[in-house]
Amino acid sequence: MTTTESTQPVISEESLAVWNGRLTIRVKVAGAGPPLLYLHPAAGLAWDPFLTQMAEHYTVYAPEFPGTSVGNPYAIHAVDSLPDVVLIYEEVVRTLGLTAPVVVGQSFGGMLAAELAATFPTLPSALVLLDPIGLWREDMPVANWLTTPPDQLPALLFHNPANEAAQAMLAMPDDPDEAAAATAGMVWSMGATGKFAWPIPDRGLRRRLHRIAVPVLVVWGREDSLIPVGYVDEWQAELPDSRAVVIDDCGHIPQVEQTGETVAAVTEFLGQPRKVAP
Amino acid sequence: MKITLFEQAPYRYLPDDFEQHHESVCSTPYSLTTRDGVYSSVRDFLDELMHGARAGFDGVAVTEHGQSSYDMMPNPDLVASALAYMTETEGLDVAIYPMGRSLGKAREPLRVAEEYAFVDVVSGGRLVAGFPIGLHYDAAINNGIPPVEIRPRFDENLELILRAWSEEKPFPFNGRFSQYPQVNPWPRPLQGTPPVWITGLGNPRTMQMCFERNFGFNYLSWFGAKLTGQRIFDRFWELADKAGVERNPYRVGFLQTIAVAETDERAEKEYAEHLEYGFRKGLGSIPLEKLAIPGGIDIRGVQALAKDPSDFGLYLQMRGASFRELVDAGVVICGSPATVREQVGDFCRRYGIGNLHAMLNFGSLPRELTMRNIQLFAEEVAPSLRELWRDSGYTHYWWPERLGGKPTAPTEGGGATEGAVDTDTATRTAVHA
Numbered sequence: 001m002t003t004t005e006s007t008q009p010v011i012s013e014e015s016l017a018v019w020n021g022r023l024t025i026r027v028k029v030a031g032a033g034p035p036l037l038y039l040h041p042a043a044g045l046a047w048d049p050f051l052t053q054m055a056e057h058y059t060v061y062a063p064e065f066p067g068t069s070v071g072n073p074y075a076i077h078a079v080d081s082l083p084d085v086v087l088i089y090e091e092v093v094r095t096l097g098l099t100a101p102v103v104v105g106q107s108f109g110g111m112l113a114a115e116l117a118a119t120f121p122t123l124p125s126a127l128v129l130l131d132p133i134g135l136w137r138e139d140m141p142v143a144n145w146l147t148t149p150p151d152q153l154p155a156l157l158f159h160n161p162a163n164e165a166a167q168a169m170l171a172m173p174d175d176p177d178e179a180a181a182a183t184a185g186m187v188w189s190m191g192a193t194g195k196f197a198w199p200i201p202d203r204g205l206r207r208r209l210h211r212i213a214v215p216v217l218v219v220w221g222r223e224d225s226l227i228p229v230g231y232v233d234e235w236q237a238e239l240p241d242s243r244a245v246v247i248d249d250c251g252h253i254p255q256v257e258q259t260g261e262t263v264a265a266v267t268e269f270l271g272q273p274r275k276v277a278p
Numbered sequence: 279m280k281i282t283l284f285e286q287a288p289y290r291y292l293p294d295d296f297e298q299h300h301e302s303v304c305s306t307p308y309s310l311t312t313r314d315g316v317y318s319s320v321r322d323f324l325d326e327l328m329h330g331a332r333a334g335f336d337g338v339a340v341t342e343h344g345q346s347s348y349d350m351m352p353n354p355d356l357v358a359s360a361l362a363y364m365t366e367t368e369g370l371d372v373a374i375y376p377m378g379r380s381l382g383k384a385r386e387p388l389r390v391a392e393e394y395a396f397v398d399v400v401s402g403g404r405l406v407a408g409f410p411i412g413l414h415y416d417a418a419i420n421n422g423i424p425p426v427e428i429r430p431r432f433d434e435n436l437e438l439i440l441r442a443w444s445e446e447k448p449f450p451f452n453g454r455f456s457q458y459p460q461v462n463p464w465p466r467p468l469q470g471t472p473p474v475w476i477t478g479l480g481n482p483r484t485m486q487m488c489f490e491r492n493f494g495f496n497y498l499s500w501f502g503a504k505l506t507g508q509r510i511f512d513r514f515w516e517l518a519d520k521a522g523v524e525r526n527p528y529r530v531g532f533l534q535t536i537a538v539a540e541t542d543e544r545a546e547k548e549y550a551e552h553l554e555y556g557f558r559k560g561l562g563s564i565p566l567e568k569l570a571i572p573g574g575i576d577i578r579g580v581q582a583l584a585k586d587p588s589d590f591g592l593y594l595q596m597r598g599a600s601f602r603e604l605v606d607a608g609v610v611i612c613g614s615p616a617t618v619r620e621q622v623g624d625f626c627r628r629y630g631i632g633n634l635h636a637m638l639n640f641g642s643l644p645r646e647l648t649m650r651n652i653q654l655f656a657e658e659v660a661p662s663l664r665e666l667w668r669d670s671g672y673t674h675y676w677w678p679e680r681l682g683g684k685p686t687a688p689t690e691g692g693g694a695t696e697g698a699v700d701t702d703t704a705t706r707t708a709v710h711a
Contacts, residue, residue: 022699067426073577074697076426080454146425149567176585184581191426191573198424198573 009055011047016063018091022078025092026069028062031055035101037093037124038062039109039116041253042145042197044189046169050255053263058102063092065108067192070185076192082203085112085196086119093123100125102270107131107226107252108193114205114212121213128217128266131224131252135234136202142227146194159223159251169256209238216242217269219262221250243269279626279666280677282337282375283330283652284533284635286349287323290642291315292559297597302563304419306347320350322645324360329649330638331365333656336664336681337373337406338365339635341498342380343413344420348560354378355393362401373681374398375406377477377496377635382412382428383421387435387456391442391463398467403680405467408496409436410477411484411694415568426573431455433693440688443471473676473685475531476694480510480589481579482517483696488529489521490691494676496531496635500561501591503534503625504608509588511629527632527667528674534622535637537612538654545612548647550601553610556641562596569593576696610640615658623663632667632674636660 011030018025028047036058038051045064054060066088067076079085089112093101103124105113110132117124133142143156154161154170161170172179196203216239220229232244245265247258254262289311300306327338340357343349351357354376362374374397379390398405411432417423423431434453441449441461448462475494478484488495497510515525523529537553539545575583583589592599592607604610611621626634638655639648677683692698 074699077430077695077697077699146572147419147567149565180581180584183584184577187572187575187580188577189572191571194573195424195426198418199422 008052014096016092016095018095019078019088023066023075023088024072025066025088026064026072027092027096028064029059031058031060033058035096035098036060037098037101037103039089039103039105039112040065040068041107041109042190042193043186044068048169048256049165049259050262053259054104054266057267061096061098061101063089065189065193068185068189073188073192076195079195082115082196083119086115089116090120090123102126102128104128104266105130105132106255107133108197108201110134111197111201111205114209117214118205118208118211121211124214126215126217126270127212128219128269129235130219130254130262131221131227132218132235133197133201133227134203134205135231136200137231137234140228140230142201143225145226146190146198156225157252158257159221159249160257163257165256165259169253206234206238209235210240212239214241215269217266218242218244219254219265220244220246221252221254221257222246222248223250224252226252245269279631279663280336280373280528280633280674281660281664282339282373282633282635283327283335284339284377284637285323285327285330285639286341286343286637287320287351288348288556288560288639288641289315289350290319290644292347292555292642297558297563300563301565301568302348302560303343303346303415304568306345310347316350318645322648323639324357326639326645326648326652327357327361328364330652330656331361331370331372332368333652334660335372335636335656337375339375339377339408341377342383342410342416344416346416348556348563355397358397358405359393359400362397362404365404366400366402371681372404373406373678374401374404376408377410377475378408380410380412380417381435381439382410382432383417383423384431384435385421385423385456387438388442388458388461388463390435391439394439394472395443395463395465395467398469398472399465403468404678405469405472406475406676406678407472408475408477413569414571414574415564418571418574419568424573425571427455428574429693429695430698433695433698436693440471440474443467444687469678469685471687473678473683474688475676480506480513481576481694482513483576484694485514485517486521487692487694489518489523490689492675492686492689494529494531494633496533496633498533498635500533500609501589501593502604502607502609503532504606505591506589507608507625507629511631515630524672525630526672526675527626527630527670528672528676530629530631531633531635532626532629532631533635533637534625535610535640536618536622536651536655536659537610537638537640538615538618538651538659540614540654542613542617545614545617546601549612549643549651552641552643552647553604553612554599554601554641556643557596557599557604557609559641561593562599566594578696615654618655618659619662622659623666626663626666632672634663
């Protein structure tokens with residue numbers, strides 16, 4: 001285990017051997033308290049203020065999707081199907097020794113979180129989905145983020161791309177070599193996750209959602225341009241026990257664009273976690 | 279040197295301001311076409327290829343592009359089949375060269391093996407089997423393949439096809455992307471395994487595969503050979519040296535757009551507008567985000583391109599490129615027979631190219647001018663270029679035997695996927711890189 005200092009909290013990193021040793025999954029861990037599993041969106045894991053705030057009450061475990069970890073891009077070739085992905089994530093949870101974690105997923109990670117909870121109904125204690133993909137209606141098409149020109153991506157992801165938090169997330173290193181590496185890493189991450197969302201981000205999840213056996217909070221940005229807010233009703237129609245919060249002045253990434261409201265909604269839904277001794 | 283006539287089937291009557299409003303692939307409104315316009319574009323294209331076959335070209339070559347206004351060619355085997363029968367009927371010893379079926383795109387690889395086998399039989403053993411990896415928009419958008427799967431699919435599909443042609447007994451195929459309980463195609467190619475050619479844009483892994491597996495390598499110089507040629511071919515031959523492969527020019531194919539008239543002045547006058555049409559409304563109007571979709575280019579390739587996009591040559595400026603810019607970048611070579619002989623000859627000599635694919639139709643070029651371009655090239659340019667490498671001592675191992683080649687079978691080796699994972703499925707092409 002290696003430990004790196006961040007402004008706050010301390011984020012440590014674990015590498016887990018799963019899938020009979022064929023995959024090494026890197027997991028960022030921070031905070032203290034009951035376990036919270038965070039599944040990142042299509043462009044890869046970025047530690048944001050939302051996770052930092054969650055880490056104040058939970059131990060946040062954030063695994064990196066196969067192929068999205070720096071230095072290990074070809075891991076994606078070891079994963080063939082979405083059912084295998086779900087099993088791999090269950091192995092990650094088991095290997096980490098997590099009992100009934102809260103599972104939070106954003107966008108692509110939201111789809112994974114729902115798949116995991118539908119396949120293993122007793123695995124999570126609760127589910128939080130932030131603008132998840134995974135359902136499809138022809139009259140509300142999900143934007144194709146993989147073929148969106150790079151200069152149009154900010155407007156696809158944020159209601160107000162000039163927002164300070166949005167700018168911080170979009171910022172690129174000044175050094176040309178680092179910038180090229182960062183670009184390549186992000187592009188490859190989108191390609192790796194795209195393996196399970198292309199050409200239509202619908203792998204039949206709708207038929208499986210009824211199996212989810214825990215309370216679900218669906219959070220959506222009202223101005224989400226990538227996947228319209230109308231999908232809230234689609235999710236709620238299939239989920240046995242769900243609550244929805246729609247956040248105003250907010251695009252596809254509520255935990256970045258409206259961090260405070262997102263944290264408030266999630267905290268209210270999850271209730272006060274038990275106090276943990278420091 | 280072997281010289282093929284290469285053609286695409288562009289829609290030739292697009293509006294003047296097309297490139298300001300439309301993309302040339304996937305989303306292009308079909309309402310821009312007329313019935314007569316589509317018919318003549320396709321009919322003339324076939325007539326022109328046959329004219330080339332009769333004029334003495336060593337081969338006739340076509341490519342595959344679905345949902346495309348610059349090449350209305352969803353399956354090159356349809357054209358190859360027609361050409362195979364026509365040329366066989368007329369007794370023309372010309373290679374039938376689909377460049378061909380994209381294996382990163384194909385969801386029915388056994389069908390590809392069967393189609394090529396059939397074309398080879400109809401042509402009496404004159405097929406050259408081209409297999410491009412696949413353009414991103416064509417594989418991913420037109421056929422729904424996840425971009426990161428394009429290369430792994432290519433590898434598996436090619437493996438199946440080569441086995442289907444060469445194994446005597448029926449076999450089951452348990453692939454990741456396709457499964458068949460019994461593979462036993464009828465007919466098989468008359469040639470056994472026809473010469474195999476791979477089309478690439480410069481990825482070193484693709485080049486390496488060609489060396490390891492005894493495939494020919496085609497570089498289609500759409501981006502401007504004067505900008506990209508040295509980079510690509512230096513890379514190719516350096517990798518050849520490392521692989522311990524001889525610098526045999528016959529293992530390389532090179533495509534060049536060429537426009538030839540009686541004089542330089544006349545060539546510019548007659549061809550300039552059609553060349554501008556071809557590249558502005560064709561390649562220039564394929565947006566980058568459809569030519570390079572995340573996952574389709576290896577992560578190291580993306581990193582290299584992010585720092586230095588020179589492998590893309592003139593592409594990023596092509597939507598508004600002038601005739602002069604196209605010429606200066608080497609996207610086109612336009613002039614008198616002497617000019618063309620000199621420029622094409624110099625290039626092929628310098629970079630060790632033993633197969634020239636002369637693209638002699640482009641954009642809106644009318645039938646009559648295309649026919650004349652083909653005729654002039656065949657009579658005034660090809661004869662001297664064909665002499666190149668004749669006394670070099672090299673043998674052409676990637677050309678049909680019936681047409682004078684000494685083809686040798688593919689060998690074992692790596693595939694086209696960087697970091698591919700060897701699975702327990704039928705991949706004998708596991709990458710050892």
